[in-house]
Amino acid sequence: MLEADFKYIIDTFFTLFAMVLIIFMVPGFAMLEAGLVRTKNVAAVLTMNVMIYAVASLAFLLIGYEIAFGGWESDTQSIWAAFMFQMAFVGKTVNIMSGGVSERVRIIPLAIFTAIMGSIIYPLVVNVTWGADMLAGTMLDIDMYDLAGSTVIHSTGGWALLAAILIIGSRKGRYQDGKIRVIPASNIPLVVLGALLLWIGWFGFNGGSVGSISSVENANLVAKTIMNTNTAGLAGAFIAGIIMYFRYKLLDITMILNGALGGLVAVTAGPDLYDMYTPILIGLIGGALVVFAVPLFDKLKIDDPVGALSVHLINGIWGTLAVGIFIDDISFLAQLKGVVLIGVFVFSVSFIILYSINKISKYRASDDEQLEGMDVSECGLEAYPEFKRVI
Numbered sequence: 001m002l003e004a005d006f007k008y009i010i011d012t013f014f015t016l017f018a019m020v021l022i023i024f025m026v027p028g029f030a031m032l033e034a035g036l037v038r039t040k041n042v043a044a045v046l047t048m049n050v051m052i053y054a055v056a057s058l059a060f061l062l063i064g065y066e067i068a069f070g071g072w073e074s075d076t077q078s079i080w081a082a083f084m085f086q087m088a089f090v091g092k093t094v095n096i097m098s099g100g101v102s103e104r105v106r107i108i109p110l111a112i113f114t115a116i117m118g119s120i121i122y123p124l125v126v127n128v129t130w131g132a133d134m135l136a137g138t139m140l141d142i143d144m145y146d147l148a149g150s151t152v153i154h155s156t157g158g159w160a161l162l163a164a165i166l167i168i169g170s171r172k173g174r175y176q177d178g179k180i181r182v183i184p185a186s187n188i189p190l191v192v193l194g195a196l197l198l199w200i201g202w203f204g205f206n207g208g209s210v211g212s213i214s215s216v217e218n219a220n221l222v223a224k225t226i227m228n229t230n231t232a233g234l235a236g237a238f239i240a241g242i243i244m245y246f247r248y249k250l251l252d253i254t255m256i257l258n259g260a261l262g263g264l265v266a267v268t269a270g271p272d273l274y275d276m277y278t279p280i281l282i283g284l285i286g287g288a289l290v291v292f293a294v295p296l297f298d299k300l301k302i303d304d305p306v307g308a309l310s311v312h313l314i315n316g317i318w319g320t321l322a323v324g325i326f327i328d329d330i331s332f333l334a335q336l337k338g339v340v341l342i343g344v345f346v347f348s349v350s351f352i353i354l355y356s357i358n359k360i361s362k363y364r365a366s367d368d369e370q371l372e373g374m375d376v377s378e379c380g381l382e383a384y385p386e387f388k389r390v391i
Contacts, residue, residue: 029092055115270323
C-alpha cells in the first residue's frame with residue numbers, strides 16, 4: 001500500500017470517529033435540557049432536539065455545505081467523511097437555542113428557523129472563517145483563529161438564542177412582582193448524563209478539528225488538543241463548585257456542570273495552540289463567568305432555563321479573545337474583529353428572520369399551553385404520564 005493511500009485511509013477513519021463523538025452531543029443536549037426543564041415539557045424538548053438534528057443536517061446537505069466551502073472536494077480524505085464531520089457541527093448552533101427557549105417555544109416555528117440556520121446563516125459564518133472566504137481581501141475579511149468554533153459555533157448559537165429570547169419573552173410566571181421565581185430542575189441524573197455526554201463529544205469536536213492524525217506530529221497535536229480540552233473542562237467545574245460553596249455554602253451540581261461546559265466552550269478556539277497549563281486558567285475564568293453571568297441574565301429578565309447564554313455566548317466570546325491574549329502570534333484585534341463582525345451579523349439576521357417567522361407562526365405558546373405543558377400541546381403525549389404534573 002502506498003504511504004499516501006495509508007494516510008488517506010487513516011485520516012478518513014479518524015474524521016468519521018470524531019464525527020461519531022460529536023453526534024453523541026445530540027443526546028447530550030437532549031438529556032441535559034430534559035433534566036433541567038419541568039416534567040410537563042420533557043417530551044417537547046426531546047422532540048425539538050431530534051428535529052433540530054434532522055432538519056439542520058438535511059439543510060446543510062442540500063444547500064449549506066456548498067455555501068460554506070464552495071464545493072465538494074478533498075484530497076486528503078474521503079469527501080463524504082469531511083462532509084459528515086462538518087454536518088455534525090451544524091445542528092449544535094440550534095441545539096444551543098433549544099434549551100434557552102424551552103418551556104414556552106413551539107416546535108414548528110423553531111424547525112423553520114433551524115432550516116434557515118442550517119442552510120444559510122451558519123454556512124455563511126463558516127464561509128468567511130473556515131471555508132471559501134468570500135470576504136478575502138476586503139475590509140471585512142475575518143482573520144480570526146478559531147480551531148473548532150468558540151465563535152463560529154458557540155457564539156453563533158448564542159447570538160441567535162439572544163435574539164429569540166428577546167422576541168418570545170420569558171416563561172409564564174418566571175418574573176413576578178419584581179422577583180425571580182425559581183423553577184427547579186426536574187431530573188438531576190439526566191442533567192449529569194447529558195453534560196458528560198457533551199464533555200465526551202467535545203474530544204471529537206476539538207480533536208477532530210485538527211484535521212489529520214496520520215503522522216507522528218499530527219497524532220501528538222490531536223492528543224494535546226484533547227488533553228487541553230479536558231483540562232479546561234476540569235478547571236471550569238472546579239471553580240464553579242468553589243464559588244458556589246463560598247457564596248452559598250452549597251455545591252450545586254447543575255452549576256458545576258455548566259462551569260465545566262463553560263470551560264470547554266472557552267478552550268475550543270485554540271486547544272491546539274496552548275501549553276498544558278494555559279487551559280487551566282482559561283477554564284477557571286470560563287467557569288467563573290458562567291457562575292456570575294447566570295444571575296446577571298436573570299436580573300435583566302432574560303429567561304434562559306439551561307444557562308445557554310452564559311455557557312455558549314459569554315464563553316464563546318471569552319475563548320476567542322483568549323487566543324489573542326495568550327498566543328503571541330495571534331492578533332487580539334483580529335480576534336476581536338471576528339467576534340464583533342460575526343456577532344453583529346448573526347444577531348441582526350437572526351432577529352429579522354425570527355421576527356418575520358413569528359408574525360406568521362407564533363413562537364411563543366399561550367399561557368394556557370404553558371400551564372398545561374408543552375408535551376400535551378405540541379406532542380400529544382407526556383414524557384412522564386404517571387406523574388402528577390406540577391403546574
